[in-house]
Amino acid sequence: MSTPSPYDNLPDAQGFFGKFGGQFVPPEMKQVMDEISAAYQEIRQRKDFQDELNYLLADYVGRPSPIFYARRLSEKLGGARIYLKREDLNHTGAHKINHCLGEALLAKFMGKTKVIAETGAGQHGVALATACALVGIPCEIHMGTVDIAKEHPNVTKMKILGATLVPVTRGTATLKDAVDSAFDEYLKDPQNFIYAIGSVVGPHPFPGMVRDFQSVVGREARAQFMERYKKLPDYVAACVGGGSNAMGIFTAFLNDESVKLVGVEPAGEGLDTDRHAATMTLGKPGQIHGMACYVLEDSEGNPMPVHSIASGLDYPGSGPQHSHLKDLGRVEYASANDNECLDAFMMLSRVEGIIPALESAHAVAWAIREAPKLSQEQSILINLSGRGDKDADYVAEKLGL
Template sequence: MSSSAFSNLPDAQGFFGRFGGQFVPPELKAVMDDISAAYEDIRQRDDFQQELAMLLADYVGRPSPVFYARRLSEKLGGARIYLKREDLNHTGAHKINHCLGEALLAKFMGKTKVIAETGAGQHGVALATACALVGIPCEIHMGQVDIEKEHPNVTRMKILGATLVPVTRGTATLKDAVDSAFEEYLKDPQNFIYAIGSVVGPHPFPGMVRDFQSVIGREARAQFLEREGRLPDRVVACVGGGSNAIGMFTAFLDDNEVQLVGVEPAGDGLDTDRHAATLTLGKPGEIHGMACYVLEDAEGNPLPVHSIASGLDYPGVGPQHSYLKDLGRVDYQSVSDQECLDAFMTLSRVEGIIPALESAHAVAWAIREAPALSPEQTILVNLSGRGDKDADYVADKLGL
């Protein structure tokens, strides 16, 4: 597969192969096309790129380091495990990378309000932060279940000045928050902008969010080469919507010697109805304005899904991930809630790093696979966020 096969995607209609596109009402298509045109304009401008680069360095604290988890590697035996420390970014996760870009785009377009959904709350916190920085009102829709699980992030959003809208319909989780936010956006799409929190939704968002997140992989690739003199054998990241994973994978897509692994939530088990393993058990469909793999019932409605990690609790997935699954370029596997919890505690107590429950899925995969590999082999994990938001929930669950 040549680099052009990846770098030229999405196409002009927003498709990655058969996935992606713009499955929206005609009146909304014009608005999406305006956003696409504005993004294509702003991304070519030196002043925009310079301002974004300055903020990523001086505000976010990039580049985030690559850390050799020596004690964890020695405890497990086998492959050496490295962590790309996105948890050290301002606001505590990778989400700030694209939220700054989206907030600057909203400012450029003269929008009067930024609307978004959030699951674990990291996108909500990052967007509230970015909107405070550029001076645009921000409204965040969040499922009631997630509000109760992620109380620290709820407090942070309110302190930052965001309006928080609790969503109690359906399963009161991420999918329902997306529906609620989209309905609010449709009230005035000319003046509002919906800042989607992952590489999902109608074109141009999957490609745009990927572009903003690709800084993760560019940094990690250069850092690993400088440190090891070669590329990692395996690069792994958790996948819900898939922004942190696509941000990491993009820099390695043409390095065929590097195995790319996306880790989905198996929840209570793939043989139950309490999981969110979309790429593992889903089928091609449509959700939230895009074609992608979807977990759906016989009537084509999205299924209720489950993950201990609120940010992975989604019945769809980014269209580029769907494309990469069909190509076989990325190996999508899954990790259970229990494996995630074990990894959360292991990394905390062996390396002194408390990971987000989302990120702990990728850590769990590394913990599971490393012992069977040789010490000459390496695993690079994208540690997409820190676990402050999850600490009380985990402590209660484990009786700590």
């Protein structure tokens, strides 16, 4: 009998990945979370749900997304060959639609009257507004005013799709504050509302549920790479904020010990400053938003104000499964700063004609830095989690284009 993998059968029944995860919520919220968990466990076993989700992923989202060999970028850098899992080609322009469809179908199954969510870069907001329009459920999106200004194209899309946009001015007016605001609204009527969390974060069952919906990315990528190249990639890299796109692609490779997994988080203006969001690199175990995970905290033990040029990554926590994988040593967590991210954004745009999201550009920046150190026989597969339409005006203004 083979020895069970330490990466399988997680989370446990209480929602823990090792010592991370769980449900750190008030007693009245625990009952609500348990109801969501039970509904999810029921619906995921139903053939009609799986058939509808698979149909929508194929004919609505456009899956499977392709893997593209970035030949010119690879030749320019020398060293390892770089491949891109093109989640930017999905309907709505990012990986977020994968779990938003699942959450919207779950909300419909549970008879909820409103879906509430936070968004940073706006990709989760657009994807959820899209999914809610598709299934016919009202949608309310909370977004920090700083991010509203940076991500205007996505704000417009959310409004066109019929979502109610709630500007958040509290705190730093960014992602963490949008989460707080959305959760406050959810608490007004958790029996009729559902909070559709936008990453592999929050109380159980969301970290595992969002991962499950996103795992289609890794299943596709592993099969595609094996079919075309008759072997697995040497490295799989993805940006990490909350960590949904990274867990989506990492999950299929966890038991492939030959494949090195790299999560790239935002170093912002430098790891030696307080203007970064490098939770896995510089954080410590703590609690935030109903879960135990690595957290960036201030001297008083509160979540620290964080910064990234990428609005979708400026979060002071990370998914509990990421925290567990860090402690196990299965995933290496690296970082890229704002300038490296901008350089990668422009290089991929001008060398391959692909404009990446600033979030995804962090993983591209890591590959640009590391590929020349590797041999031409080695390969790096990047989860290109989103496209940069939303960031184009901001980058152009910042660089004076």
